Amino acid sequence: MAKKVITGIPVSSGIAIGKAFFMNRRLYGAIPRQSIAQDLVESEAERLRQAVDCAISDLVAVREDLPKELSDHALLIDSHITILRDPKLSKSVVKYITTMQINAEWALLKAIKDTEETFAAIKDDYIRERIQDVRLMADRVLSKLMGLSSGLTAIEGRIILLAHDLAPSDTAGLEVDKIMAFSTTEGGKTSHTGILARTLQIPAIVGVSGLEDNITDGEFIIIDALKGRILVEPSEEELAHYTELQNRFETYQKSIHRNCHLPGETIDGFRVAVHSNIELFEEVAAVLDYGGEGIGLFRTEYSYMNRPSLPTEEELYEEYKELAEIMDGKKVTYRTLDLGSDKLLSQHAQISERNPALGLRSIRFCLQHKDMFKTQLRAILRAAVHGNCAMMYPMISGLRELREANKVLFEVKQDLRRDGLHFAENIPVGIMVELPSAVMTAELLAREVDFFSIGTNDLIQYSLGIDRTNKDVSYLYQPLHPAVLRSIKMVVDAAHQSGIEVSLCGEVASDPFCVPILLGMQIDSLSMNPQAIPGIKRIIRQTTMDECKTLLRRILDCRTVMKINRLVMDSIFTRFPEELTFYSSLLDLDDMV
Incomplete structure (x- = not known):
């Protein structure tokens, strides 16, 4: 052993x-913690400023000399430079140096701890994990303060x-x-x-x-x-x-990479578009390399994070335009801001909510901050003329929110015409279906949008009333729960009855145990992390719609999660033993039964 x-x-x-x-290795255990005399406070604050400047200079030099293999990561380095230049963190450190009369290293630790506590309250996984960027930059500054090499x-x-x-x-x-x-x-x-x-x-x-x-x-x-x-x-x-x-x-x-650029098409000719979810340009190379047919979800929040001020229209336009051009005719779907008081947009960090997941977030947040929303919409509309682009609103709960968002979009189009700017007049506009209320009114919503995108991560949590990041209830996070499967089917049926397409993103899209069921519902497209694309395409290409529809009928007859999971295990694992050998190692199969 x-x-x-x-x-x-x-x-x-x-x-x-x-x-x-x-x-x-982590520096924090060996950091000196010292009290200083009042007459040394200013020199200690200056020592901090010099350490920050040196760390920034190092990153600028690294950015300019990136090796070819990592050239796509320049944007990440820029975001780290932005963190170091953010005056809020430096001011917090200097405040500790001044008020407590302690050395810069100790003060920096205290400021980082404050930031960690703020991030810990954030519900969104992606945004919460951005604290790692702040810690990384704190480590760089600590290395400078302590005279250590960071290379x-x-x-x-x-x-x-x-x-x-x-x-x-x-x-x-x-x-x-x-x-x-x-x-x-x-x-x-x-x-x-x-x-x-x-x-x-x-x-x-x-x-x-x-x-x-x-x-x-x-x-x-x-x-x-x-x-x-x-x-x-x-x-x-x-x-x-x-x-x-x-x-x-x-x-x-x-073997799966060899054929990953073939279409996602069943043996009997049912075609499923296989797209990717991304948040950074650095992932575009992987999308193309793994056979992605487009970007089904571009999370736009990252451009708003780790910076002291909101991005300008021109900054967003250049970013969105570059993405559309890089994809070279492949579809790009921009999701409008999914921000809220729980996601620490610095300009609104003072908002405090007892339950951010059910509060002012996503489309609700944008409709309360219309100037910010309009800036993003202008950038998307202008960029969309450079490629095959669409846009969608997150967390729509019903017709009222949809119509309010479209009213803002209409006003933005009027403004762009008046300004004489070229933009995509007829860009397809869709919504994320991730709330039970949107599921129950899908038939009504489908009449006023160009497409649906089912966001299963949130839909499962809101439908089952659980937080999958909470270890005490995460076992209840069941993608194959009868309520979840019936909700997805209801949305797909409503979309097709209205003549619009429906895609599905979230972890369910890349789960090989779920894909044949989704095919049986006749989903139009799946969007997943780039690395999952080759394996999912191979499963699609080895099945038939008759098989998938038969499986779906049997599953819809099941009354419990346990029976559904057992049926899925018995049928799908037996049908695709080679494909699921490695996928199943990523799952706790005991939890499925």
Whole structure:
């Protein structure tokens, strides 16, 4: 048996076997905590400013000298520079230096702790995990304050890179062909480490508790990024098992990648568009490489995060325009801002709500801040002339909100005409169906939009009344719950009866146990993370609509989640044993039954 086995969150699938190499172990345990005299307060504040300036200079230099493999990550480095330049954090640190008369390192720790507490209250996974960016930049400043090098020593041979956290700027000087895998203490499914690993197409596990305490440089380890496990000093039997599993997985990946650019079409000719969800330009390369036929959901929130002021219309226009042009005729669907008081848009951070998930967020937030909403709509409309573009509103609860949003869109179009600016007059406009009220009024909503996009992550949570990030109730998060399946079918049927298309995004779209059921409902398109596309396409191409419709009928006759899960396991796993061998390792099959 291995000396130790530690676990984390797999964010880029695969197996890696090799020696551990650590960089930037957490500094916080060794940080000096000192009181200072009143006459040293100003010099300590100046020391902080100099450390921040040096950290910014380092990042600017890294950005200008990015290796070809990481050139797409310039935008991430820009966002980190923006964090360092944000006066709020520096002011908070200086306040601690001044009022408590403590050294800059200690003051920085206190300011970061305040920021962490604020982020911890955020419901949205993606936004909450952006605290990792702030921590990364704090580490850079701490390194400067403590006179430590933030770079990497030369690497000899291929290694598995371990770190407290990673940013593209950290790895810019590396020979990426020497990195077999990543693993970090910090991070979640949407962290930049995962995006970086998927871009480089190497295994990665993040959020590993005890990573720095349980592994030392040079130890032989196995990264199992299928199940999210790290084996330290594995036994001969474990090494043999994982070597064989690694070979099988790599062979399977090559086989599905070979045909990933073929259409998602069943044996009997039913065509399903397979798109991708992204939030950063850095992911576009993966969308195209893995056979994505378009972008079914571009999350626009990132442009508003980690900055002291709102983005201008021109900034947004250039960003959206570039994305449309890069996709070169493939569809791009921009989701309008899904922000709220729980997502820390700095200009509105003073808003406090007891239950942000049910409060002023998404389209509600935009309709209360129409100037900001109009700026984004103007940018989308102008950019849409440069490609095959659509837009959709999030969290629509009924006709009133839809009509209010469309009224703002109408006013924006009038303004653009008056300004003499070229824009997409007839851009398709859809809505995210993610609330039970939208499901129940889908027939009415379908008459006033061009398409639906079912957001299953929120729909499941709102329908079942659970927070899947809450460990005490996460077991109730069941994608195949009868209420969820009936809701999805109701929306699909309402859309088709009105002659509009319906797509589905969220984790359900990339779940191979759900895809045949969705095909049976005759869903028009699926949108998922880029890495999932080849495997899902292969499943689509190996089935028939008759099979899928028969399965759907049998499932709709089931009354309980347990019976549905058992039926799905018995039928789909048996039907696609090779495809699900690796997918099933990502799931807890005991939970399904």
